Amino acid sequence: MRRRLSFMLLLAGCASPAAPPASTPIAAHAGAVAQSAQATIAPPVASGDLVFDQWASEFEARAITAGIEPAVFRREMAGLTPDPRVGALDSRQPEFSKPIGDYLKGVVTADRVAIGQRRHADVAEFPTIEAKYGVPRDVLLGVWALESGFGSIQGDNDTLRALATLAAQGRRRGWAEGEIIATLKIIQSGEHPRARLRGSWAGAMGQTQFIPSTFLATAVDQDGDGRRDIWTSRADALASAANLLAKAGWVRGQSWAREVAVPPGFDFSLTEGPRETPAWWADKGVRRADGLPWAAADAEAKAQLVAPAGASGPIFLLFPNHFALRQYNNSLSYALGVGLLADRFAGEGPPVRPWPQETPLSLVDRMTAQRALTALGFDAGQPDGVVGMGTRKALREWQKARGLTADGYLSADMVRRLREEASTATATPAA
Structure with missing residues (x-):
C-alpha cells in the first residue's frame, strides 16, 4: 500500500498532548x-x-x-x-486502475502472512498494548505490514x-x-x-x-x-497505532467485517447503504459465508453491506471497526487489506468466494464512464477518473434503472455499455 496518501490519518477533533513540565529533559x-x-x-x-x-x-x-x-x-x-x-x-495519477481483487491478492501474500504469524508471538509488547487499547495484535500487525513492511520501509x-x-x-x-x-x-x-x-x-x-x-x-x-x-521503537509505533484506532472508535471484541452470501435476485442497490444489525440483513437473506452463527458482539452491531468487486466477488458486512480502520486511511481497499491480513494472521482462511479476474481500467475509461453517467442524468461528479462513492452511487442508480445488477462496480463491460448508451443518446436528435 505504498501508494497510499497517509495524510488521511488526520483525526478530526483530537487534542494535542499537554506540553511536558519545564523540569523535563525535553x-x-x-x-x-x-x-x-x-x-x-x-x-x-x-x-x-x-x-x-x-x-x-x-x-x-x-x-x-x-x-x-x-x-x-x-x-x-x-x-x-x-x-x-x-x-x-x-x-x-495512475494511467491504469488495478482491480481491487488484484490489489488485495498483492497485499495478502504468503510471505507477508508468514512474517505476521511469526511476529504474532514474538512481539513482547502486544499483551500490554491489547489490554490498554483493546485493539487485537492481528489488526496492529496488518497496519504495521501495510504501512512499512513491519518497519522495514519507512x-x-x-x-x-x-x-x-x-x-x-x-x-x-x-x-x-x-x-x-x-x-x-x-x-x-x-x-x-x-x-x-x-x-x-x-x-x-x-x-x-x-x-x-x-x-x-x-x-x-x-x-x-x-x-x-x-x-526506532517498535513498542511506541504499535501502541501509537492502537491509540489512533481506539480514538477512532475501535470496539473491543467486535469483528472488523465478515464475508457473507446473498440469495439469488438480491437487491445490490443496498450496498454501501444502510447500517443495520445482522438480524436485519438476515431478513433479506444475507448469511455468513462460512455458515457459522454470529458472535454476540457482532449480532448487536450495525453493519454495512459492500460488494467491492461487484456481485461476482466476495461480499462483506462491515462492522464499526472497519470504519475505525478507515480513519487510519480512508480507503475501502486499505481497510480490507488490513482486515484480511489480520484474519490470516489469526489463522483464518481466505474469502470463501474468490476474487474475480478483471481487466484494469485506464484513466480514459474511468473518466469516460463518469462523463457518460452525468450525460445520461446520473450525477457522477467531476470526471476525475477517481471511482469514489459518488461515482459508485450514480452507477448503481443507472444500473438499477436499466434492469442490471446494481452493485456499483465499474467493470470494463459497464464502461462499454455506458459509452455506447451515451454515444447513442448524443447522436439521437431531440424530438
Missing part, C-alpha cells in the same frame, strides 16, 4: 534550541524558485501566528528548496521539505501548511530534531506512517524512555 532541550536559534537567525528562504519563495515568505506570518517562534521558522526554512520528486508524485524524505513542496504547489496548500506547522512544533518542542523527521513523500513518518499532526495528537511513549519514537 522542555529543557527545547529552551536551549530556542536560545541557539535566536542567536543565529537565518536569512529568509531564497531557493531560486520564485513560486516556492513567494509562498514561504507569505507563510511565515501564518506559522508565527500558529505558535512557531520566528527564529525556529527562519532556521528550519533557511536553504530549503522544493523537491521535484515530490511535486511529480503528487501530480501523477521512507527517507525530509518531512519538512516534502510538505513545503506540497504547500507551494498549492493543490493541497491548507492541509500541507497545517502539517508543516505540526512539524515545526515537534522540532520546537525538542522532542525530535528535524533530522529524525523523515518518511514518505506525502509527509507520513515512521513504522506506522503518521503525519505530523497525528503524531502530536496520537503518538505515545510506550517504552517509557521520555519521547515518542515511532521510527
Whole structure:
C-alpha cells in the first residue's frame, strides 16, 4: 500500500498532548534550541524558485501566528528548496486502475502472512498494548505490514521539505501548511530534531506512517524512555497505532467485517447503504459465508453491506471497526487489506468466494464512464477518473434503472455499455 496518501490519518477533533513540565529533559532541550536559534537567525528562504519563495515568505506570518517562534521558522526554512520528486508524485495519477481483487491478492501474500504469524508471538509488547487499547495484535500487525513492511520501509524524505513542496504547489496548500506547522512544533518542542523527521513523500513518518499532526495528537511513549519514537521503537509505533484506532472508535471484541452470501435476485442497490444489525440483513437473506452463527458482539452491531468487486466477488458486512480502520486511511481497499491480513494472521482462511479476474481500467475509461453517467442524468461528479462513492452511487442508480445488477462496480463491460448508451443518446436528435 505504498501508494497510499497517509495524510488521511488526520483525526478530526483530537487534542494535542499537554506540553511536558519545564523540569523535563525535553522542555529543557527545547529552551536551549530556542536560545541557539535566536542567536543565529537565518536569512529568509531564497531557493531560486520564485513560486516556492513567494509562498514561504507569505507563510511565515501564518506559522508565527500558529505558535512557531520566528527564529525556529527562519532556521528550519533557511536553504530549503522544493523537491521535484515530490511535486511529480503528487501530480501523477495512475494511467491504469488495478482491480481491487488484484490489489488485495498483492497485499495478502504468503510471505507477508508468514512474517505476521511469526511476529504474532514474538512481539513482547502486544499483551500490554491489547489490554490498554483493546485493539487485537492481528489488526496492529496488518497496519504495521501495510504501512512499512513491519518497519522495514519507512521512507527517507525530509518531512519538512516534502510538505513545503506540497504547500507551494498549492493543490493541497491548507492541509500541507497545517502539517508543516505540526512539524515545526515537534522540532520546537525538542522532542525530535528535524533530522529524525523523515518518511514518505506525502509527509507520513515512521513504522506506522503518521503525519505530523497525528503524531502530536496520537503518538505515545510506550517504552517509557521520555519521547515518542515511532521510527526506532517498535513498542511506541504499535501502541501509537492502537491509540489512533481506539480514538477512532475501535470496539473491543467486535469483528472488523465478515464475508457473507446473498440469495439469488438480491437487491445490490443496498450496498454501501444502510447500517443495520445482522438480524436485519438476515431478513433479506444475507448469511455468513462460512455458515457459522454470529458472535454476540457482532449480532448487536450495525453493519454495512459492500460488494467491492461487484456481485461476482466476495461480499462483506462491515462492522464499526472497519470504519475505525478507515480513519487510519480512508480507503475501502486499505481497510480490507488490513482486515484480511489480520484474519490470516489469526489463522483464518481466505474469502470463501474468490476474487474475480478483471481487466484494469485506464484513466480514459474511468473518466469516460463518469462523463457518460452525468450525460445520461446520473450525477457522477467531476470526471476525475477517481471511482469514489459518488461515482459508485450514480452507477448503481443507472444500473438499477436499466434492469442490471446494481452493485456499483465499474467493470470494463459497464464502461462499454455506458459509452455506447451515451454515444447513442448524443447522436439521437431531440424530438
